[in-house]
Amino acid sequence: MSENNLQVLLRRRPQGEPLAEDFEIVERPVPLPGRGQVLLRNRFLSLDPYMRGRMSDAKSYAKPVDLGAVMEGATVGEVVASDDPSFAPGDTVMGGQGWQRFCVVDGGRLRRVDVNEAPLSANLGVLGMPGLTAWVGLEDIGEPKPGETVVISAASGAVGQVAGQIAKARGCRVIGIAGGAAKCAFVKDELGFDACLDHRADLDTQLDAACPKGVDVYWENVGGHVQAAVFPRLRDFGRMVMCGMISQYNIAPGADAAGAPQGPNLGPIVRKRLRIQGFIVSDSGWQRYGQFRAVMLGLIRSGQLKWREDVVEGLEDAPRAFMGLLKGENFGKLVIKIN
Amino acid sequence: MSENNLQVLLRRRPQGEPLAEDFEIVERPVPLPGRGQVLLRNRFLSLDPYMRGRMSDAKSYAKPVDLGAVMEGATVGEVVASDDPSFAPGDTVMGGQGWQRFCVVDGGRLRRVDVNEAPLSANLGVLGMPGLTAWVGLEDIGEPKPGETVVISAASGAVGQVAGQIAKARGCRVIGIAGGAAKCAFVKDELGFDACLDHRADLDTQLDAACPKGVDVYWENVGGHVQAAVFPRLRDFGRMVMCGMISQYNIAPGADAAGAPQGPNLGPIVRKRLRIQGFIVSDSGWQRYGQFRAVMLGLIRSGQLKWREDVVEGLEDAPRAFMGLLKGENFGKLVIKIN
Numbered sequence: 001m002s003e004n005n006l007q008v009l010l011r012r013r014p015q016g017e018p019l020a021e022d023f024e025i026v027e028r029p030v031p032l033p034g035r036g037q038v039l040l041r042n043r044f045l046s047l048d049p050y051m052r053g054r055m056s057d058a059k060s061y062a063k064p065v066d067l068g069a070v071m072e073g074a075t076v077g078e079v080v081a082s083d084d085p086s087f088a089p090g091d092t093v094m095g096g097q098g099w100q101r102f103c104v105v106d107g108g109r110l111r112r113v114d115v116n117e118a119p120l121s122a123n124l125g126v127l128g129m130p131g132l133t134a135w136v137g138l139e140d141i142g143e144p145k146p147g148e149t150v151v152i153s154a155a156s157g158a159v160g161q162v163a164g165q166i167a168k169a170r171g172c173r174v175i176g177i178a179g180g181a182a183k184c185a186f187v188k189d190e191l192g193f194d195a196c197l198d199h200r201a202d203l204d205t206q207l208d209a210a211c212p213k214g215v216d217v218y219w220e221n222v223g224g225h226v227q228a229a230v231f232p233r234l235r236d237f238g239r240m241v242m243c244g245m246i247s248q249y250n251i252a253p254g255a256d257a258a259g260a261p262q263g264p265n266l267g268p269i270v271r272k273r274l275r276i277q278g279f280i281v282s283d284s285g286w287q288r289y290g291q292f293r294a295v296m297l298g299l300i301r302s303g304q305l306k307w308r309e310d311v312v313e314g315l316e317d318a319p320r321a322f323m324g325l326l327k328g329e330n331f332g333k334l335v336i337k338i339n
Numbered sequence: 340m341s342e343n344n345l346q347v348l349l350r351r352r353p354q355g356e357p358l359a360e361d362f363e364i365v366e367r368p369v370p371l372p373g374r375g376q377v378l379l380r381n382r383f384l385s386l387d388p389y390m391r392g393r394m395s396d397a398k399s400y401a402k403p404v405d406l407g408a409v410m411e412g413a414t415v416g417e418v419v420a421s422d423d424p425s426f427a428p429g430d431t432v433m434g435g436q437g438w439q440r441f442c443v444v445d446g447g448r449l450r451r452v453d454v455n456e457a458p459l460s461a462n463l464g465v466l467g468m469p470g471l472t473a474w475v476g477l478e479d480i481g482e483p484k485p486g487e488t489v490v491i492s493a494a495s496g497a498v499g500q501v502a503g504q505i506a507k508a509r510g511c512r513v514i515g516i517a518g519g520a521a522k523c524a525f526v527k528d529e530l531g532f533d534a535c536l537d538h539r540a541d542l543d544t545q546l547d548a549a550c551p552k553g554v555d556v557y558w559e560n561v562g563g564h565v566q567a568a569v570f571p572r573l574r575d576f577g578r579m580v581m582c583g584m585i586s587q588y589n590i591a592p593g594a595d596a597a598g599a600p601q602g603p604n605l606g607p608i609v610r611k612r613l614r615i616q617g618f619i620v621s622d623s624g625w626q627r628y629g630q631f632r633a634v635m636l637g638l639i640r641s642g643q644l645k646w647r648e649d650v651v652e653g654l655e656d657a658p659r660a661f662m663g664l665l666k667g668e669n670f671g672k673l674v675i676k677i678n
Contacts, residue, residue: 265599277613278614280609
């Protein structure tokens, strides 16, 4: 094989915002598949906010990436060689791993995908972990009912896009929150949300206008001043789907550490019978992947599910793209096209 | 009838702590039951923290007591006269109303009680709204499993006593939190909790010792520094049963109003998959009263449910007793014996 395996390693644990020097780009020989394993040529790498947690050794739900190891991440690609009889060279699959051009994976972790159903990279977005996250969070916690008002933060992002469109398909009034006029226009005009508010402008005034009766479901991706503005507007029996709080990922090693910003007063939770619940998609999501994929493909066919990707070319640019993701510089689901 | 109807009225809405001048004690003629109604001679009045909310006209889940009206509250007593064929003079009933010696109630709201099953006043405590609150909150939100660690704030109070003993009966390790050595000794030695911590001493150190592996279920009655100490100790998939936050009832008209104290940072909710959920017992609790009462009577018979009442004699002392309740001066379920 003439190509090398280009890889992005974690060189150093970031303090605050990740820097270019926290990563290291290396070229190594292409690995060989072991027993039951498959060698993939990765075509797309997913970049997602959760990866900031993997760079830290603070206590978390998943173990951190070791220093000097390849950065973790989902990929899609083609089978190059296989010791698993279920896969043959040329198969297109999801379930690949790592910020790298090639990877070796146990065959049992891969899923063959049909690129006639959706473009390959969509298996990292609407049909991948972010889409599954949106679906699981609404199924298990948000439970949006027709006519309810659903507010989605980071609405143009990988998870927000899908969560909002699922809620629309269920007959909800859906209000997005995003950063800047371009993202807001996309969310409203392209994705069909009922409105999209710019969190860089006065959110209180915008929320008063967009949600005069309050909010039944709040999808939390960001925390900070957006959370502070939406929380008091939750209606009786409101649900807060705690998916992430990206505004804090660079602040504190553990968000409950001393010095972390405080949250809203919990008093109203009693009076309003609110539910605030966190979840991690990997706990139960992949066990329901078949059901999820069927629902998503149905919405795609009926024109109710659209998406936007932010495709960055070249693995070498993954660190820079990831640093931008944590600042909201991406526009849509961020993926790296691996050349 | 020779007696008058002694009543306690709301004279003024308190600003901060209620004062004696916020109440007015009057004597009025005994009312007559209308069609389908029953006239009761109240024997015991329940005093509960929720009544602070009824004195305020801030937005709430229930409408406030009007100025000049009788203070709201549950009572037990005897039927004096009845226009409902289901009840006859001399019947002992729960479901009475108001800080008053006599009341007139629709028969459909009353339940005959057997004083051989438990003393009359227990129908305001372990067998009444506070007990039902404990049971509903554990059934619907806490869901304690054998071996889990359950922390109960205001553990010697009307709700806390029962919640902790139900959790003990379900095989949990139960840690109470109460104010002062006498209450802590009672909770541990009389009620059989595994430990009881004094919130007036260093809670962090005590919690480290009592809950070395963290907390699975936290029963929230108080808020403030107790909440701040317990929240970071919640384990993965922990549940926070939001029953009340008495430390705030005198602070802010609405707990989400500007100036209310902030709560814990919500970041860990995602990572730990926590659930924080509020409830109001009246939403669904009374529909399950029969089931609840059977469970409680079973626990009483098996010696697994004990309780302590703080009985204050004389309706005239109800305002003073209620003011003390908000400061934790009561010891056990606070009831007024109406002479």
